[in-house]
Amino acid sequence: MKKGERRKDELIRIAYRKFLEKGYEQTSVDEIIEEAGVAKGTFYYHFPSKEATLEAVIDMMITEEVSRAREAAASPVPVPVKMAAVIGSFRPEREEQSIAMAVQDRENFRLHEKLNKRLLAEAVPLLSDVVREGIRQGIFACEQVEERVKMMLILSSGLFDDGDFTENDAAAFIDIAEKTFGAKPGTMAFIRELIAGGKKDDGRES
Amino acid sequence: MKKGERRKDELIRIAYRKFLEKGYEQTSVDEIIEEAGVAKGTFYYHFPSKEATLEAVIDMMITEEVSRAREAAASPVPVPVKMAAVIGSFRPEREEQSIAMAVQDRENFRLHEKLNKRLLAEAVPLLSDVVREGIRQGIFACEQVEERVKMMLILSSGLFDDGDFTENDAAAFIDIAEKTFGAKPGTMAFIRELIAGGKKDDGRES
DNA sequence: ATTTTTAGACCGTCAGTCGGTTTTTGATCA
């Protein structure tokens, strides 16, 4: 890896952490370069704008997640398990995400929105293939597969991304997901574990 | 109405138009006060921050829509018609919305997100009552009414807000909505007209 | 020698502040 690329990567990594910790708007270019021990010019040598840094950060996150998801999609396991694995791949690493991002999430419009859009674009085709596999096996039965996958992803992000949801939310969502794909009741109970995994800690004990 | 209130209202109206035309971030306080013919200090006499102006703009939009929706919810028409009317109430006026807002919508994260959140909070209880009425009449059959209403609203905004969707999207959404509320197929075909009404004009003729 | 990379002073813009001025209000008294 060339020296320049290392620098750029370092800047992206620092920006990534700051954006999650304090939010995109609240992180100044000056903070990033100070932590990198680099001058303004260096930053703007590598990136045309601050916004471009956000794109690069999102690219980095997505790339990682997509490759994990692809592996999951290729593994020879039952379809519902595979769905869970693919969806589960599309989450930032735990230690960085849940603590840091959750705090500032409400104001992190840009990151959240852009990330979601990219995630959707990448995840829909992958998951659609899994659903079609399920249809061939008689587990699912529906038309408009891609559209339905997209809808369930939109729904899950809108419902669960902020980690604030009830048991009723989960129950209704699972029911809707099963009916959406024409699955038998209980087929998609695995969703409960997935969303529970991203649930926000409310700070209380036990 | 007192003098101060008139000023404040004027500022809100100007901000409203600018925010829709150019987006929240791209509208500077200086532009607003210049158009209002008012000094910086006057602006900050009425609002603690620029963000507060956005809240006020959203309040103004919401208040209007909620009162229209309440009327619709109280009218003695068949349940599906009533649902369409209530949902239809939650849309900014045509002439201002579709042309202006659509252009800059992509970058209007804040306005869009905050508006949606408020809309959701106001619309869910109203629509839930209509759905319960439908359940009593045997048109719908489901539990977790509020949760399901919330989900359908999240879904519709995620899918249709940008005015970019296909016939397949509409078909799948209608199917999902019917199954979500346990309605007979065809019951919710009225949705097609609702979303078509908000469809973005692509500029081509005929 | 030439290209790549770095430095950091500098620029325009923007949200927000501050001390002071004008206008409105409403209570008091001739």
Next chain:
DNA sequence: TGATCAAAAACCGACTGACGGTCTAAAAAT
């Protein structure tokens, strides 16, 4: 009733500090 006046409300605009982004020139790498 109408004049007076002090307090409160509304308004003004120069100023500040922070920010994203630019630029020129030097240092480092090739």
